[in-house]
Amino acid sequence: MIFVSVGSQLPFDRLIKTIDDWAATHQNETVFAQIGNSSFIPQNIEFCETIDPINYSKRIKDADLIIAHAGTGTIITALELGIPLLIMPRLAEKGEHRNNHQLATVKRFLNFPLIKVVEDETLLLSTLNQMLKDKTLNTDKVKTTVSEKLITTIKNFISE
Amino acid sequence: MNQLDKKKKVLLISSSGGHWIEMRRLEVAFENFEKCYISTNPNYHQSITEGKFYAVPDASMWDKFHLLGQALKIFFLLLYLRPDVVISTGAAPGFFGLFFAKKMKIKTIWVDSLANVEQLSLSGQKVKPYADLWLTQWEHLSTPEGPYFHGAVL
Numbered sequence: 001m002i003f004v005s006v007g008s009q010l011p012f013d014r015l016i017k018t019i020d021d022w023a024a025t026h027q028n029e030t031v032f033a034q035i036g037n038s039s040f041i042p043q044n045i046e047f048c049e050t051i052d053p054i055n056y057s058k059r060i061k062d063a064d065l066i067i068a069h070a071g072t073g074t075i076i077t078a079l080e081l082g083i084p085l086l087i088m089p090r091l092a093e094k095g096e097h098r099n100n101h102q103l104a105t106v107k108r109f110l111n112f113p114l115i116k117v118v119e120d121e122t123l124l125l126s127t128l129n130q131m132l133k134d135k136t137l138n139t140d141k142v143k144t145t146v147s148e149k150l151i152t153t154i155k156n157f158i159s160e
Numbered sequence: 161m162n163q164l165d166k167k168k169k170v171l172l173i174s175s176s177g178g179h180w181i182e183m184r185r186l187e188v189a190f191e192n193f194e195k196c197y198i199s200t201n202p203n204y205h206q207s208i209t210e211g212k213f214y215a216v217p218d219a220s221m222w223d224k225f226h227l228l229g230q231a232l233k234i235f236f237l238l239l240y241l242r243p244d245v246v247i248s249t250g251a252a253p254g255f256f257g258l259f260f261a262k263k264m265k266i267k268t269i270w271v272d273s274l275a276n277v278e279q280l281s282l283s284g285q286k287v288k289p290y291a292d293l294w295l296t297q298w299e300h301l302s303t304p305e306g307p308y309f310h311g312a313v314l
Binding site (some may be wrong): 077097157 | 165168170175177178179180181182185186188189190193201203204205206207220222225244245247267271273274275276277292293295297310311312313
């Protein structure tokens with residue numbers, strides 16, 4: 001199953017439309033998308049506007065691949081679960097966010113083996129097809145932990 | 161119960177999505193605290209294993225009308241909950257949480273979201289005077305006057 005998420009705040013139709021069109025010609029793949037408050041209605045995939053935590057956990061655990069905007073929530077979740085993640089950042093010039101911070105966010109994650117970042121729809125599709133073919137991708141579970149120093153700093157501060 | 165035995169209370173407050181997921185990863189710092197939570201998605205109560213959850217109206221720093229409703233509810237929740245510490249990863253609800261908490265002489269912690277790589281978030285910049293501990297998760301955004309860098313949630 002492919003899980004698609006664009007976060008709870010803004011729609012990201014460029015991503016959803018691309019995946020919806022792709023799904024029309026790949027009917028053997030199951031796709032579930034959380035599309036946000038969007039005017040675009042997908043025709044070929046199952047979708048919801050927003051998703052509550054229980055359903056989110058259920059759906060995402062079943063996913064073989066996650067496709068998403070560059071939201072830190074999805075990135076952390078994908079890394080925790082060890083699920084390959086394909087990211088297309090939102091662009092301010094296309095009205096997809098207030099600024100281009102998602103372009104900067106993804107730079108931090110370029111070297112993670114489970115994460116692929118693409119800049120446009122054409123690359124999204126070619127990378128998606130490649131990731132589905134590439135079975136070796138789903139082997140290494142990346143352990144991500146909170147920095148110990150950060151937790152110690154907070155602990156020391158609150159016991160002062 | 162002796163006053164000294166009373167558990168300290170922490171309020172964890174953030175908007176929904178990534179801010180919330182990042183904030184939940186900081187919980188381990190508060191293992192001996194009673195916990196309470198505020199966020200903008202009412203469904204988040206499902207993911208809480210201990211402590212109470214309160215929802216506030218959703219609003220961004222660009223939406224003045226809903227911000228006011230959000231700020232008022234946070235103010236009254238703070239009066240009711242009386243936490244010893246307030247911590248947030250952003251955005252607008254976290255700003256108000258720290259703003260009112262500081263006025264009430266409650267300890268405040270801001271950990272700016274990982275999503276802000278090139279500059280601190282708008283709420284993160286505005287919260288500076290109200291954050292007793294003011295942190296960024298990006299080393300290159302830290303300065304000697306703050307925000308400080310001591311690591312990230314991943």
